[in-house]
Amino acid sequence: MTPPHTAMPPPDTRHILIVEDEPALREAYAEALGMQGYAVLTAANGEDALLVLEGNAVDLVLSDLKMPRLGGEEMLREITLRGLSPAVIFLTGYGTIESAVNCLKLGAADYLLKPFDMLQLFKKIALELASGSCLRSKGGRVREIESFSERLRGQNDSAEVFKVLLTQVQRTLAPQAMALFSCSGQAGALSPLFLWGPSFRECPQTRSWLLEKVALVLGQCGAMVLGPQMGKRVEDLREGVRLGSAAVVPIVGMRGVYGVLALGRDQGSTPYTREDLRMLNVYTGHAAPFLESILSSQRFRGISAEVVTSYAQAVEAKDIYTRGHSERVSGYATLLGQALGVADRDLEILRTAGILHDIGKIGIPDGILNKPSGLTPEEFEIMKRHPVVGRDIISRVSSLEEVVPLVYHHHEWFNGQGYPTGSSGADIPLLARILSVADGFEALTSIRSYHEAMTVSQAKQVLSEGAGRQWDPEIVDAWIWQLRDDTLPEISEFKGAPLDLR
Ligand SMILES: [Fe+2]
Known part of the structure; x- marks a missing residue:
């Protein structure tokens, strides 16, 4: 060179x-x-x-x-x-x-x-x-x-997408007032998300003018720019409107309108032009698919929550002795997870897994599930299939993939003598070990086909004896501490609210 x-x-x-x-x-x-x-x-x-x-x-x-x-x-x-x-x-x-x-x-x-x-x-x-x-x-x-698209790609919440959009617009189109309205998709169902700048915030005439334009843009699904260069001055349109120019655009995706964004510049400032409007359309056009995907994923999670609840109800309809069991296991597992300091997302996984852990019992014959006396070895072998069947059912729902290991491993023992894999100690996922303690405690304190309900004190004794053998001793210790006043913990009801699991 x-x-x-x-x-x-x-x-x-x-x-x-x-x-x-x-x-x-x-x-x-x-x-x-x-x-x-x-x-x-x-x-x-x-x-x-x-x-x-x-x-x-x-x-x-x-x-x-x-x-x-x-x-x-x-x-x-x-x-x-x-x-x-x-x-x-x-x-x-x-x-x-x-x-x-x-x-x-x-x-x-x-x-x-x-x-x-x-x-x-x-x-x-x-x-x-x-x-x-x-x-x-x-x-x-x-x-x-x-780079704007890249920033949008990292978001999984519609509020964050709107924030990235507003930041981008503020940086490149220098508004002196900015307003964002979200839209549920039904005609006229707009809610203000963001209102910034003195002319929008402090001037009632400007604000009412803005709402008119937003409604117009929403109705027509078309963007508009108003300013002296277009032959129409904003102030000509309404007495008292403080803006010198404005650009109003709908945020339109494939499946509808997700909001309306309005920018304003004061009188005496460089007015917005058609090129500015074009850029604004580019930004909102980039944001819309991300909003669309987030909203559709939220809808899917809502459906998942309904599926979860109906799965649990289907199992409990089959197994007359375990009515309410899943909900209580879910509540106990969440409390125990909180006591152990697990992350919020893991608590969500525990909560869902508690509801779903016995879903595989759908595949177990009623005669075995509801047998009042002890199971024969052959029947027990059939019963032991339920974590595998459960795993196979749950793994078909992509949004529940993190729940699968908990459903699959909830009958493993800490000493390796459980099923279905015989994993032991830390090889069993932590959340599955937590779920196992919650499941065991709930079974002990409920009436089953094969035993009467124990008191909390008796159940604590059984858990202590099984610590290190069936259950993780540290998790048992944490749960026994939670039960120190010897009463059943209060749990909040599982209502099938949208699960934050993707
Ligand atoms: Fe089970």
């Missing part, structure tokens, strides 16, 4: 990189362009050129096509891959014109057929640099939108 031809160009000087393997030609181009006032850098092949581009702000690359180590076409591919932004003009002979045309398809700005005179070259470069500035500013906008 040869050093830059000019050492200290003025700050606004355009930088051109010449990539040419023939030293005499390289020097000739460098000298001619240097005399035109450009800052010139040079490289002998595509590989060296990439090094120069990585370390320097280059506006334009002037390159040969056939070069050793890395030719022009491969260099161009790398420039695109690495997200570098200079315009590239190729210098080509008839022998490589096909390759030059191919380079245009790959994003090259232009090519110049050899032999050419220097005046032709200067004109092409000047033209490209002039239009390239415009393209680069568009490129900047594209990157801005890409």
Whole structure:
């Protein structure tokens, strides 16, 4: 790689990189362009050129096509891959014109057929640099939108999506007042989410004008911009409206309208234009699919909650002795999880798993489930299938995937003598070990086909004896501490509220 031809160009000087393997030609181009006032850098092949581009702000690359180590076409591919932004003009002979045309398809700005005179070259470069500035500013906008999309992608809550949208709009469209209304999809069902700026917050006339426009935009599903450049001044429309210009856009997705966003600028400020409105439409258009996906996932979780509740009810309808068991196990497991300091999301998993842990009993014959006397070894083998059947049922619901290990392992023993896998100690998932203690305690303190209900004190004794054998001793200790006043803990009812499980 040869050093830059000019050492200290003025700050606004355009930088051109010449990539040419023939030293005499390289020097000739460098000298001619240097005399035109450009800052010139040079490289002998595509590989060296990439090094120069990585370390320097280059506006334009002037390159040969056939070069050793890395030719022009491969260099161009790398420039695109690495997200570098200079315009590239190729210098080509008839022998490589096909390759030059191919380079245009790959994003090259232009090519110049050899032999050419220097005046032709200067004109092409000047033209490209002039239009390239415009393209680069568009490129900047594209990157801005890409980064906005990236920020939206990280959100899983509609309030957060709205926040990202408002931040973006505030940064790029400089409103002096901003309002956001969310929409449930039913006509007229708008709720204000955000109102900012003195003209929207403090001026009743402006606010009532705004509501009218929002309703209009919602009704027509069309954006509007109002300002002097459109021949209509906002203040002409209503006495006392303080805005100088405004842009109002609906947030429209594939399945409906999710809200309306309104921006205002005060009188005397640069008014909003159609180009601003177009940008606003781009931002809301990007946000809408994210809102759509979040809302549909919330609806799905609502359905999941209903499925969970009806599954549990189906099991309890079959097993007359365990009515209310799932709900109590769910409550105890959640309390125990809280006592052990598990994360909120894990509490949600425990709560759901408590409801669903015995779902596999749907596949167990009624005669075995409701047998008043002890089970025969053969019958017990059948009963032992319920965690596996449960796992198979739950794993079909994608939003419940984190519940599956708890359902599958809730009958494992701490010493490895449980089922279905015989895992022991820390190999059994922590939440399944918690669930197992809650399940055991609930069974002991309830009337079953094979025993009367124990008192809390008696159940604590059984749990203590089983600690280290059937149950994790630390979890048993935490639960016994919770039961220190020897009364059944109060649990909140499971109402099938939307589960925060994705
Ligand atoms: Fe069970």
